Amino acid sequence: MSNKLDPESLHNPYFYYKPGQKDIWSLINETAAQAQQELGKPIVNLGQGFFSYSPPDFAIDAVTEALSKPQFNQYAPARGNPNLIGEVAKLYSKAFGRVVDPSEIQITTGANEGMFSVFFGFLTPGDEAIVFEPFFDQYIPNIEMTGAKVKYVQLKYPQKFNNEVVSGNDWTIDWEGLENAITDKTKLIVLNTPHNPIGKVFTQDELVRLGEIVIKNNLILVSDEVYDNLYFTPDFPRPANLAKLPELAQRTFTVGSAGKSFAATGWRIGYIHGPANLLKYVTAAHTRICFSTPAPLQEAVARGLVEADKIDYFANTRKDYIKKYEIFTKVFDELGLPYTTAQGAYFLLVNLAKLKIPQDYTYPEPIASKTLDFKLAYWLIKEIGVVGIPPTEFLTPDHREGHGLEKTLRFAVCKDDSVLEEAVQRLRKLKDYL
Template sequence: MSTNTKSINANSLFTNIPKDVWTMTAEITAKAKQNPKNAHREMISLGQGFFSYSPPQFLLDATSNALNSDPLNNQYAPTRGDLRLIESIKNYYNQFYDGLQNENITITTGANEAILAILIGLLNPHDEVIVLEPFFDQYISNIKIPQGKIKYVTIHPPSDLSQGKHSGNDWKINYDELEAAINEKTKILILNTPHNPIGKVFTKEELTKIGDICYKHNIKIISDEVYEQLYFDEEQGFPRIATLDPKYAEITLTVGSFGKAFCATGHRVGYIISKNAELLKYPAAAHTRICFSTPHPPQVACAESLTLASKNGYFEDMRINYNEKFHKLMEVFDFLNISYTIPQGTYFIIADFSNVNVPFESYEFPEELQSKPKDFKLCYWLAVELGVITIPTTEFFTDEYVKKNPSVEYLLRFAVCKTDDYIDKACERLKELKPHMK
């Protein structure tokens, strides 16, 4: 072990970092498990959005085949992606786009690396990025790494958030506020649809307003569409901003993820699509410098799997299955008179727990939660009392917003990317809240 005591002058982005919500949730789980109430029962986690079950068999078979069928599959892939995967993506997405070519696609090591590569490729220091709040937390660090600045624009919740059922359409952007956030330094807007954590799918009308504003001000759009296969209104479908108008396609970089589509978050295969090949070449160059190329065998497996899934009804069946999982949870929330936003997409649902009698003042919370918003304490209380793990949603908002809008402190996010019997067990535990309701 080194005895050198000289100080390390590290990048300030990575010093004195507060614990992220995922680390804190893991620690909440560990501490709750030590409580005697949980000594002899399983902790049920509907927290982080990873799957409790295996990917479809056709992906597992394709992965095994990719590893064993050709020695070259185990070597570096081309930096822009294996041509078999690019061809498969091109064939699939040309049902939505018009005339995608190879140069319109880049494969990345997951969707998060795709977004980082776009930001590194396009931002100069002090360029500004508009982030719609609430937001996925990784956006923030990805913007700060290339020294970008963040402007937040709120997706406003319904005024009666704690009462009854809501739709994603009840969460609205004020377009005057969006215009007011723009200045000469604004370069990018990050759009997430279907939206984590709200479960909102932006409508064609909403996307058109966003697209018109961005085109008018020459703002590039990162459209994070990792949950694109998870939408539940078949009539509306899933509107893609880049396909609504050729001028939107010119300024949009669409990000996708096979981890979400095929229940395989550990495979780390994402991609960027843009009709503007000139725009895409900068993120592609950044991707080459970040990780050179994405792991090769999963690319080959995803190429085969996307082709199969587009023909065998896999995506349609997956949506039906998720809808059934959501309805189980929503029935429990209805039973408890807990307000929630009906998911239009993703595998998340957010619910308002302000109607639950939680003894915030007298309960023994861990020291590090004392200064945190109520939803962190709610998560701990649920973990101890019910053995159920969720995610506090204030982490998806800025501290400033939470201080001005304390109603969001009662929102918890539940992930349903779990087996049906696991969801059933969670529902039975949640019913134990009945004596605690106001």
């Protein structure tokens, strides 16, 4: 009998990601880097949702000041910097229209670690969690690592999106599929609003109907609201703040992100709001996962929130993004290429089914063996010089082939206006392929 360790025998075969598998971000960014080298000029990267500009000056100044203080260069408390906890409690008090106690706030190392802590706080092997598809890809391995199983429910692709501009309201929950997915093993449902990659903001009626299902089945709702400061609808309904269903707040975790709010995703500062009697389990998981979150950046965010409130920073940022969408969508209007009008976040989902790419175009592996949207992304990088993300990556592998998303790409508009203008100039070349 051999004593040689076989790594494959130890790997969980049910994991969404496999060892050595190249993730979508690496695959697309490496393709972009190679194309840039071949072309000898910059590629316009509207792929991954990172900002092309720095955080506001008041936030950067807050980091510099925090770094100069000895206490903010040591471990922060596991719950979080009390200053930041207090400011986040004020933030949610204003958003919810009721007093949020600091005991309802947990600071986390990015929103992703916050959700990971929620999953580890409540899921055990054999449990089930429901995720709406398309989904942000990080949810899946985070859930699977607890030993729980993911159940998928569709946000139904609107068929008219093949020919015309649609809105987030046209993407609807498969309510029958949701009811059928719930079993006695189901513990929680994950929601994302505003939604990545669709840009949908769920309506109050949708949230009430979802909340009633959550309450009826004694579930927890995890509401990923990392883009909560970027909504372009008249208001932004939240599951934890429904006048028609106030009891839902007692079983809802709301996830927030300072990185998204301040164009500082590398700071890795997130936060969770939830009822104190449930939040203690999230705190326990967070303490074991990373113990505490970078102290100087927590203090910087605390001070940043104070300054942002003084100058109405978030409302002004929303105005800036409305302009960015106006800049970027005009080229698709010119070309007659449908898109989903973004109700929130900073993505635009564009339908490119009308493009006629040469049938003999050559694709390298692993692009050649993937779905059409990967081929569209590769071709667009190589021939047009613009990067988009293939959104079938946000579907389970067995749902990708033939799904409406296969004909689309997701573009990120969290870029300087000049970058978006350059992308528009390049994308106008698509006229030759229609």
